[in-house]
Amino acid sequence: MKKRMLRCFYLSFGCLLLVIQAMAAPRIPYIPQVVNYSVGEYKAGNQNWAVAQGADGLMYFGNNRGLLQFDGTRWTLYPLPTNLAVRSIYIDSNNRIYVGSFEEFGYFEANPQNKLVYTSLKAKVKDFSFMNDEVWTIHQKDKNIFFQCFGSYFVFNGKEVKGVRPQRGPLYFHKVNNNMYSSLLGSGFCFFDGINQKEVVPGTALNSDDVVAVLPMDNKLLLLTDSHGLFLYDGFKAVPWQTEADLFLKRSTMNRAVMTSDSLYILGSVSDGLVALDKSARMVWHINRENHLINNTVLGLACDKQNNVWIALDNGIAQIQTSSSFDFYEPLDVQIGMVHDMVRKDNFLYLVSNQGAYSIADESQSPVILPNSKGQNWYIEDMDGQLFCGNNKGTLQIQNKEASFFPGAESGGTAIRKCTIHGKEILLQSSYSVLSVFTKDAAGKWRFSHNIKGFSNLIKRLEVDPAGNIWANHMYKGVYRIQLNATLDSVKELEYITNPDSTRKESALNVMMLRGRVVLTDGYQFYMYEDLSQKVVPFNELNNQFKGMGDTYRIVPVNNDLYWFIRSSEYVLVGFENGRYEAKARIPFGLFDNPPIEDRGNIYVDEAGISYFCLNGGIARYNKGKQLPQSHVSLLLSSVRVYNRHKETYQFLPVSGFASLDYSFNNIQFAFSYPNFLGKEFRMQYKLDGFDTNWVDGAADFTKDYSNLPYGSYVLHAKVVNNVGEVLASSSYEFEISRPFYRSYIAFGVYFILIILLLIAIIKAYITWEINRENKAIEQEKKEREEQLKAQEQLIIKLQNEKLEDELTYKSKELASATLSVISHNDFLEALKKEVQMQQLSGTYSKKYFEKLIRMIDENLSSEDAWLVFQNNFDRIHENFFRSLRTHYPDLTPGDLRLCALLRLNMPTKDMARMQNLSVRGVEAARYRLRKKLDIPEGKSLVDFMIEFK
Numbered sequence: 001m002k003k004r005m006l007r008c009f010y011l012s013f014g015c016l017l018l019v020i021q022a023m024a025a026p027r028i029p030y031i032p033q034v035v036n037y038s039v040g041e042y043k044a045g046n047q048n049w050a051v052a053q054g055a056d057g058l059m060y061f062g063n064n065r066g067l068l069q070f071d072g073t074r075w076t077l078y079p080l081p082t083n084l085a086v087r088s089i090y091i092d093s094n095n096r097i098y099v100g101s102f103e104e105f106g107y108f109e110a111n112p113q114n115k116l117v118y119t120s121l122k123a124k125v126k127d128f129s130f131m132n133d134e135v136w137t138i139h140q141k142d143k144n145i146f147f148q149c150f151g152s153y154f155v156f157n158g159k160e161v162k163g164v165r166p167q168r169g170p171l172y173f174h175k176v177n178n179n180m181y182s183s184l185l186g187s188g189f190c191f192f193d194g195i196n197q198k199e200v201v202p203g204t205a206l207n208s209d210d211v212v213a214v215l216p217m218d219n220k221l222l223l224l225t226d227s228h229g230l231f232l233y234d235g236f237k238a239v240p241w242q243t244e245a246d247l248f249l250k251r252s253t254m255n256r257a258v259m260t261s262d263s264l265y266i267l268g269s270v271s272d273g274l275v276a277l278d279k280s281a282r283m284v285w286h287i288n289r290e291n292h293l294i295n296n297t298v299l300g301l302a303c304d305k306q307n308n309v310w311i312a313l314d315n316g317i318a319q320i321q322t323s324s325s326f327d328f329y330e331p332l333d334v335q336i337g338m339v340h341d342m343v344r345k346d347n348f349l350y351l352v353s354n355q356g357a358y359s360i361a362d363e364s365q366s367p368v369i370l371p372n373s374k375g376q377n378w379y380i381e382d383m384d385g386q387l388f389c390g391n392n393k394g395t396l397q398i399q400n401k402e403a404s405f406f407p408g409a410e411s412g413g414t415a416i417r418k419c420t421i422h423g424k425e426i427l428l429q430s431s432y433s434v435l436s437v438f439t440k441d442a443a444g445k446w447r448f449s450h451n452i453k454g455f456s457n458l459i460k461r462l463e464v465d466p467a468g469n470i471w472a473n474h475m476y477k478g479v480y481r482i483q484l485n486a487t488l489d490s491v492k493e494l495e496y497i498t499n500p501d502s503t504r505k506e507s508a509l510n511v512m513m514l515r516g517r518v519v520l521t522d523g524y525q526f527y528m529y530e531d532l533s534q535k536v537v538p539f540n541e542l543n544n545q546f547k548g549m550g551d552t553y554r555i556v557p558v559n560n561d562l563y564w565f566i567r568s569s570e571y572v573l574v575g576f577e578n579g580r581y582e583a584k585a586r587i588p589f590g591l592f593d594n595p596p597i598e599d600r601g602n603i604y605v606d607e608a609g610i611s612y613f614c615l616n617g618g619i620a621r622y623n624k625g626k627q628l629p630q631s632h633v634s635l636l637l638s639s640v641r642v643y644n645r646h647k648e649t650y651q652f653l654p655v656s657g658f659a660s661l662d663y664s665f666n667n668i669q670f671a672f673s674y675p676n677f678l679g680k681e682f683r684m685q686y687k688l689d690g691f692d693t694n695w696v697d698g699a700a701d702f703t704k705d706y707s708n709l710p711y712g713s714y715v716l717h718a719k720v721v722n723n724v725g726e727v728l729a730s731s732s733y734e735f736e737i738s739r740p741f742y743r744s745y746i747a748f749g750v751y752f753i754l755i756i757l758l759l760i761a762i763i764k765a766y767i768t769w770e771i772n773r774e775n776k777a778i779e780q781e782k783k784e785r786e787e788q789l790k791a792q793e794q795l796i797i798k799l800q801n802e803k804l805e806d807e808l809t810y811k812s813k814e815l816a817s818a819t820l821s822v823i824s825h826n827d828f829l830e831a832l833k834k835e836v837q838m839q840q841l842s843g844t845y846s847k848k849y850f851e852k853l854i855r856m857i858d859e860n861l862s863s864e865d866a867w868l869v870f871q872n873n874f875d876r877i878h879e880n881f882f883r884s885l886r887t888h889y890p891d892l893t894p895g896d897l898r899l900c901a902l903l904r905l906n907m908p909t910k911d912m913a914r915m916q917n918l919s920v921r922g923v924e925a926a927r928y929r930l931r932k933k934l935d936i937p938e939g940k941s942l943v944d945f946m947i948e949f950k
Contacts, residue, residue, distance in 0.1 A: 030327040030621055031285045033591075033679060036294035037317040042075040044068050048312035049087045051302040055095040057633055057675035059304065061312055062086035067099055067108060067116070071638060071673035073702045078108060078116045090138035090145070098145055100135020105147045105154065112654035114639055121161050125154065128163030139175045141194050148173040150185060155194075166197055174214040176221060183211040189223065189238070201238045206231060213257030215265060217279065224257045224267060243281035248272065258301040258309065260322055266309050268298025274311065276322070287320065290332050292593065294318055306633070308677045321679050330594070330618030334358075334367050338597050339614040341379045342604045345387060350398065351619065352377035357389050359401050370403040372396060378414045378460075383427060386446050390414055395429060395436075395448070408448040409436055419464035422486055430459035430472060437488055454491030455482060461554070463513045467531060471511040471518055478508040479520060481529075500527060500536050512555040514563065515576065525550040545581050546572075556603045558611065566601045571613070573624070585624070586723035588681050594618060635720055635729035636673040638702075643667040653735075663740035666709045672702040674720050674729060681723045689715040711737045874901050884950065891933055899926050904946040 039046055045064025052060050061068040066079035067086050080086065080101055088100040097108040097116070106120040133149040140146070147154040152165040153173070171183040173192065180192040187203025189211050201223070203209075209225035216222070221233040222241065229249040231238040243249070245267070252269035259265055264284065265277040273288030273296050287293050293311075300312030307323035337355035344350075349360045357373035357380065360366075378390040380398075387398035390413025396403045411431035418427055427438035427446055435452040457480065461473040470482040483493040499507050499522050507522040518529040519539060526539035526546075543550075546565075554566040558573075562584070565572040573585040589595035594616040596602070602614040613620040640653040642665035653659045661668075672684065684698035690712055698704050704718070714737070719730040741747050875882045881904065882897050892900070895916070902912045913923045927942060936945050 029285060029291075030329050031287050031291055032327050033321040033324050034287060034292040035319040035321070035679065036292070037070075037319075038294060039316060042068060042070070042077075042317065044075070044077045045085070046315045047085070048299060048314075048317055049085060050089040050300040051310045051312045051317075052089040052091050052097075053302060053304045053310075054091045054097065055093060056636055056673075057305065058636075058673065059310060059675070059677075060089055060091065060097055061317060062089050062099065062300065067097065069116070071636070072675045072677060073673065073700075074638070074671070078118065080104060080118065081120065087134050088136055088138045088147075090140060092140060092145075098138050098147075100138055100147055102134045103132070105135045105138075112656070113652035114637070114655045115652065121154075121156055124156075124161035125163050128152075128165075137173045139173050139180060141175070141178070141180050144194060146173055146180070146194070168197065170197070171210055172212065174211075176214050176216050181214055181221075185210075187211075189233070200235075201231075201233060205238050212255055213267075215257055215259045222265065224254055226254050241281065243277055244283035245275045245277055245286070248275055248283075248286065256298050256301040258303050260303050260309065261307045262323075264322060266301060266303070266320075266322075268301050268311065270297050272296055274298060274309075274320075285327075291330065304677060306676070306678050319677060321677075324679060325622055325624060326591070326620050328592075328615075328618060328620050330615075331367055334369075336367055336617060338600060338616045339602075339619055340377065340600060341381075341602055341614065342612055342619065343380050343382050343387065344604075344606050345382055348401070350380050350387065352380045352389055357391070357396065357398070357403060368401070370396075370398060370401065372403045372405065376412070378412075379416060381416055383416070383418060383446055384444075388413070388416055388427075388429075388446075390416065390429070390431075406438075406448045409438075411436065411451070414460050415462045417462045417464050419468075421464065421468040421470075421484055421488060424488060426488065428462060428464060428470065430462045432458050435459070435470070435472070435482075450489055452484065452491060453489060455480075455494065461511065463511050463518060465513070465518050465529070465531075466516060469518075469529075473511045474508070476508065479511045497536060500538070501525075510553040512552075514555050515560075519555065521550050521552050523551045526552070542581060546574075546583070553599055554602065556605065558605050558609060564603045564605075564611065566603065568598060571601070571603065583724045586681060587622075588723075591679060591681075592620060633674060633676045633729060635718060635731040636675070637718075637731055637733055638671040638673045639669075640733070640735075641669045641671070643669070655733075659733075659735040661735060661737045663711055663738055663743075666711075666737050667707045668705070668709065668735075670704045670716060670718070670733070672704075672718055672731065674702065676720075676728070682720050682728060683723075685719050685721055687717045689717065695719075709737055711739045711743060870901075878904065881949075889934060892930075895926065896930055896933065899923075899930055900946055903927075903930075903943050904949075906943050906947070 044066070047064045048061045048068070049064075050062035054060060059070045061070070062085070063077070064085040065083070066077050067089070069076040069078065080099070082101065082104050084101045084104065086099045086101055090098045092098070095110070099106065099108065104120065104122055106118060106122065108116040108118050111117050133151050135147045135149055135154075137148045138145065139148075143157060145156040147156070148170050150171065151169045152163060153170060155162045155164065168188070169185045170192075171185045174181040174183065180194060182190040182192040182197050184190060184197070184199070184203070187206055187208045187210055188199050189201035189206065190197040190199045192198075206223070206225055207228040209228045211223050212226050213224040214221055215224070217232065219234075223231040223233055223238060225231065227250065228240075229246050230241040230243060232241045248269075249267065252272040254267060255270050256268040257266065263279055265279075266274055267277065268274045273286065273293050275286045276284040278284055289296050293313075294316040295313040295318075297314035298311055299314055302310045304310060309320040309322055311318040311320065335355065336351060336358055337353040339351050339353045342349060342351045347362045349362070351358045351360070351367065352373075354376050355369075356375065357370045357377050358367035359370060360368070373389065373391055373396060376392040377396075380387060380389045389396035389398055389403060392412040394405045394411065395409035395413045397406055409429070411434050413429045413431050413436075416427055416429040418425070420426075421428075425440075426449075429436040429438065433456050435455055437449045437452065438446045439449040441447050455472075457472065457477075458475045459472045460475045463471040463473075465471065468483070470484070472480045472482060474480065478499075479497040481493075481495040481497055482491055484490070485492045497509055497520070499505050499509060501507075501522065501524070504522055504524060507524065509520045509522050509527075512519050512521075519542075520527040520529070520536060526542040526549075527536045528539040529536055549565060549567060549572065551568045552565045552572075553568070556564040556566065558564065561576045563574045563576075565574050569589050571587040572583055573587075575582050575584045589601075592613075592615055596613075596615055600614075604612045604614070606612070609624075611622040611624070613622060637655045640655055640659065641650055642653060642661055643650040644664045645667055646664065651665070653661070670686075674682070674684075676682065684702055684704070685695045686692070686698050686704045687695045688706060691706065691709065691714060698718075704716075714735055716733045716735070717730065718732070720728040722728055881901065885892055885897060885900055898916060899912065902915065907915075909920055909923050912918075913920050916923065916926075918926065931942055934942075934945065936942060
């Protein structure tokens with residue numbers, strides 16, 4: 001009786017301890033990186049039922065709309081002929097992908113173009129029906145593939161399919177260490193030899209639960225039930241395995257489980273996400289919707305070659321990077337804001353943020369805000385056992401989870417440094433306005449001493465070099481170099497450090513310390529301060545090694561030879577070896593869901609060398625020494641697509657072997673896959689032999705396009721390079737582009753014939769052209785001769801006309817002279833006649849003599865009017881001159897006409913007076929009257945007018 005009571009007591013006490021252990025608060029809940037993929041990213045159905053990794057490293061998911069493939073960059077959906085959901089997946093060593101669906105099962109295989117093609121096996125089943133069932137698990141034993149349904153299963157031996165309907169239907173098939181097991185509908189666990197199911201654990205021993213997963217644990221089996229937790233089966237009996245997660249396992253309906261390569265057991269539930277257990281039954285983490293998982297219902301689990309856990313969810317897909325060097329802590333019940341600094345002391349982690357200062361016990365989940373710390377806090381530092389915290393309202397001292405203000409330190413502290421100046425050890429603190437000094441009292445405790453006179457500025461960071469120079473980094477304006485007097489109470493020397501690069505005078509400097517040396521940056525390059533010359537000069541060693549890292553604004557030492565360089569977009573781990581700096585790791589801000597605010601990034605390194613990253617709303621823990629799985633990831637050529645831009649058609653080429661392309665398809669796109677799911681940054685580089693001379697970076701989607709390639713042979717080389725320059729994987733592809741028809745030998749023959757014919761045609765055309773040219777030349781010469789003769793004839797006529805005109809003019813003048821002579825002769829005879837008549841009257845001579853003389857004079861007088869004769873002859877010579885004058889000027893008198901004729905002959909005025917029997921003044925008056933009648937403008941010569949008149 002006593003033994004029985006003692007046994008009951010021990011049993012009750014053990015159960016109580018387990019309950020207390022289960023109810024105890026877990027440790028600070030760091031969780032690994034979780035990457036979620038929503039429907040909007042993979043563009044398929046919401047529900048995902050199964051997940052598996054292929055031999056090529058690609059991930060495959062059983063989705064509501066078919067088989068979903070993910071290569072790390074691209075998602076590709078392959079629907080089933082029935083367009084129904086894929087419930088189960090199994091991938092063999094040849095990368096044949098077996099899938100199961102509703103009343104349908106078969107496999108996908110890649111064709112030469114690397115596109116998956118489906119083959120159904122349903123038609124191979126004879127004399128058997130599904131009876132409204134689905135395929136839920138697929139496993140391989142020896143050479144047989146087993147497709148399990150709730151009421152039956154099917155066996156495919158590579159050629160034929162056999163259907164089996166056992167006496168008790170299987171709930172699931174499980175495979176562990178090449179042995180097959182079966183969970184029975186209605187509870188029970190069986191060994192399955194491929195033909196028979198032999199029950200080895202009755203349902204009552206499992207609390208009548210269904211076994212939903214079986215995992216190895218040393219030489220035993222770990223059985224996960226849907227409602228009563230875990231059981232260990234040693235081949236004879238199953239006993240409960242008590243763990244820290246028992247409360248979770250029993251309140252959540254469990255559905256799937258998988259073991260990672262480092263023996264971490266990942267258990268998935270229907271309603272509350274996942275938990276991870278180690279072999280000591282300790283719960284490592286719990287991930288659900290409250291801490292970044294996209295959905296709480298786990299429908300499928302798998303661990304890839306890199307130890308990442310992939311989760312098929314009721315709404316989406318998730319990946320947990322269990323092998324990542326990072327894990328994360330983000331409080332669920334407290335919004336702690338942007339974390340600026342942290343420190344670990346006495347089993348507590350202290351965080352300061354823009355919301356307050358918090359303490360987190362190692363055995364607690366939630367941070368507790370410290371009194372008097374609300375608001376902006378810039379730093380927290382352990383100074384010889386005293387915790388200092390820079391708060392907006394003043395400097396805080398933290399003791400026993402209590403925060404109190406240092407007396408006298410009323411300015412809000414932004415940074416603090418322990419330093420020695422003029423041989424005195426002090427704490428120097430910056431603030432929004434002043435620099436403050438702390439000194440030790442007699443008890444060795446730091447106390448506020450005084451504010452430094454002569455300097456007041458908004459300082460965000462401080463550094464003090466070995467020579468005692470204070471380097472104060474203004475929040476916006478740049479850097480000041482300050483020297484204090486011997487008593488450390490006022491500024492002795494103040495220098496504003498301008499940018500040494502005259503082209504970037506407006507770029508503010510940042511200051512930091514590296515291996516005891518002052519280092520400055522301006523966003524473009526590094527500078528250092530030379531103690532001897534007391535000048536800021538380029539830091540060529542860093543500039544040459546780390547081009548583009550001139551935006552570093554903080555350097556945090558890990559140890560004497562390892563440093564974090566914090567930039568605006570990444571953290572760079574820099575090592576110093578053999579006198580040379582070298583990048584060891586690069587961590588982009590994009591890795592985090594909640595990166596720090598710009599210019600506020602910070603890292604805390606504890607005594608064990610573990611780095612803690614300050615994030616917006618949480619922290620990340622980085623363990624560089626964590627061993628990652630040694631898994632080689634190959635660079636795969638996913639597809640080769642060629643395009644004919646003239647016909648606007650494209651086709652896919654085989655991804656292996658040698659490819660020969662028609663010249664019309666000389667636009668090529670290569671798509672690569674690099675299924676590395678560790679979350680690290682890497683980039684693709686390409687070089688096309690025969691076209692490229694250097695390696696070129698590729699696009700983020702791992703595609704490379706070449707357009708209008710000339711004909712010839714090519715080899716495309718592709719490689720994956722990480723963010724420190726190491727080559728992770730490479731691949732190559734040979735192809736040629738055939739000569740276009742217009743460059744083929746047949747075309748050259750045709751060209752030769754055409755050239756000969758063209759030469760013949762050209763020669764013939766040339767001869768014809770030459771003959772025509774000569775004929776045209778002869779015709780032209782003949783025409784020119786004719787024109788020359790015509791011109792000569794015209795010249796002769798012109799000369800003759802000019803001669804004739806001159807002769808006419810001369811004759812006109814002779815006529816005028818003759819007329820003038822006749823008139824003068826007549827006038828003389830008339831005068832003589834009158835004289836004779838007068839002498840006759842005087843009686844000097846006989847009458848007969850005088851009559852004889854008068855008769856002789858009359859005979860010599862012209863019987864015609866001389867002026868009329870002159871006018872008629874002049875008019876003939878000068879083309880109806882008088883008629884034209886009468887037509888244009890009908891008011892002209894005969895005397896005017898005679899004057900016009902004499903003016904046309906350009907006769908002297910005296911001659912005109914004689915011919916008209918006028919005086920010279922009379923002629924001038926007649927000329928004046930004529931100008932008026934002809935309306936000749938002043939300045940125009942009357943003679944010129946008559947000569948030009950026609």
